[in-house]
Amino acid sequence: MSAAAQIALQNAINGLLIGGTYATVAVGFSLVWGILNVINIAHGALVMLGAYVTYWLFTLYHIDPLLSLPLTGALLFALGYPLQRIVINQVVRASFFITFLLTFGLELLITNLALAAWTADIRSVTTSYSGWSVALGPIALPVVRVVSLLIALLTAAALQLVMTRTRLGGAIRATASDQEAARLMGIPIAHVYALTFGIAAATAGIAGSLISLSFPIFPSMGAGYTLVAFVTCVLGGLGSVPGALLGGLLLGLLQTYAASWLGPNFDNIIAFSVLILVLLVRPAGLLGRAQRFRG
C-alpha cells in the first residue's frame, strides 16, 4: 500500500471512529428538535454532565467507564425528565425564540454550577486500556475509540428499535406528527414530551461517557458538542436516528480529512461551509423529514 493510500485509509478510520461519538451526541438533540421543536442549547451541558458522572464514578469508586454507562444514562434520564416536565413544557408552545432562550439559560446555569462545583481544571479518565491500540496491517485501531463506535452504533440501534417497535415510540411519533390528534387519542402529551427529553438526555450522558474516555473534561466543554450536534442534525435530517448516524459519520470524515489536508485548524471552516451548502441545497438534511424513523 502506498503511503498516500495508507494515510487516506487511516483518515477514513479515524473519521468514522470520531463520527460514531458525534452521532451519539447528536441523536438526542435531533429527537428533541424534530419532535418537541425545541433547539436544546443545553444539550452539550448534558453531555458534559455525563462526562463528569463517568469521571467521578471512576475516580471515587473505581467503576470502569464502560460499566458505568447504563448508570450515567439512567442518571441523566432522571435529570432530563423533570427538566422538560416542570420547566421546558411551560413554554414549549411559544415561539422558537423563547425555547431557544430558555435552553440557553439552562446551559448557562448548568455550566456555571459545574464550574463552581468542580473548578475549570481539565480532567481526564485514564483506564488501564486507555492507550491500547491494535495494528491491523498498516492501520492503527485505538481500542477505546473502536469500543466507543460500537457503543454508539448499539445506542442508535436500540433507540431506533424503541422508536419503531414499541408503544412508547408510536406515541412519540404520533405526538410529533399531530399533537392535537395524539391528545385526542388519549396520549398524555406532557408525559411523552418529558420522556422524549429524558431519552435525549440519557443519550447525551452516554455520549459524555464515551467522550470522557478519549478527550479532556471541563465545565465549558459542552458548547462545542452542541455545535457538533447542530451540524450533524442538519447534515442528516431532523428527528431521524439513521440521519443522526449518517450525519455524525459524515461530519467525522469531513473534519478528519480537512484537518489532514489543510491543517488541524481548518476542521470547523470545512464542516460549517458544508453545513451552509447542505442547508441551501437540501434544507431538510440528507435523509430529510419524509423518512424519519424509517430504516
Next chain:
Amino acid sequence: MTARGLGGPAGAILAAAALAAALVLPSVAGTYYIRVVTGIFMFGMLASGWNIVGGYTGYPDFGAAAFIGIGAYTTGILMLRVHLPFAAALPAGGILSIAAAVAMGSVLLRLRGHYFAVATLGFMIVLQQLASNLDVTGGGSGMNLPPVRSFTTFYYWMLAGLIVAVAVGFVLPRSRVGYAIAAIRENQDAAQVLGVAPLPFKIFAYAASAFFFGIGGGIYAYWFTFIDPPTVFNIDFTIQAVVMTIFGGPGTALGPLAGAVILKSLDVVLTNISIFLHNVFFGALVCLLVIFAPRGLAEIFQARGGLIEAIRTELRENRI
C-alpha cells in the same frame, strides 16, 4: 415602553433629559461608573441593532457576533498595520460589516426559522476559525491595539452609536421599508403576492443590524485594546443582545434599550455580589424571564388586568 407610549411632548422632554444626563455623566462620575455605563450603551446599541433583524423582520440572527469580529478586526488591522486614526478605522469596520451582511445575507436569508439561525451561527464560527488562521489578524495569539488614556472617549463613541441605533428603531417602522419589513414578518408569502420582493428588504434589515454590531465591535476593540478570535467572535454578544431585546420587547423602538439597561445593571450588581456565581444567577434569571414574561416588558405593561393576569395568560397559552 413603546414608541407610542413615549410620544408627544412628555416623551421629548424625557428623551432630552436622559440625553443631557448621559452627556454630563462622565464629568461627575468615577472611572468605574463610566466603564459600567459604557457597557450598558454598548449592549443597548447591540440589542437595538439586533432588533432590526430579529424584532422587526423576525429573522433569528444567532451569528450577529460575526460582525462584532469583523468590526473589531477591521478597526484593529487598520489602526495597527495601516496606522489609520481610530475615527477613520471605525467607519471602515461598519462598512465592511454591511458588505459582509449583503454578501452573506443574499445567500442565508433564503432560509427560514431554525435553519437561518443555524446557518448564521455557522457563518460566525467559520469567521472565528479564519481569524485564528490568518497572519494579518495575529492568528490565535490575538492583537494588541494602541492604548488610550481616557475612558470617556469610548463612552461618547458608544453613546453616539446607541443614539443612532435607537433613532433607526423609531424611524424604520414609519418608513416604506419598515412597512415592507413588517409585511414580510407577518406573512412573507402574502407580502410576495402583493408585490413586495422579500429578499432586498431582508438584506437591508440584516445589513443595518450588522452595521451596529460592526461599530460596536470596533469601539470594543479599541476600548479593551486586546482582541483575539474567541473574545470577539463570541456567541455571548449575540445571546445577550437577544435576551435584552426579548426581555424589553422585540419590534419596539425603546424595548431593546430598556432591556439592556435593566439586565446589564442587574448583571453588574450580581457581579459585585459574587463574581463567581453571577453567571449562575444570570442563567436562572433568563429562565425565569422566559417562563414568566416570554413577550417582554412591553407587552406586560400594556396588558389589561395587570401584571399577574398577564403572566397567567402567558403561562396558559404556552404550556402543554
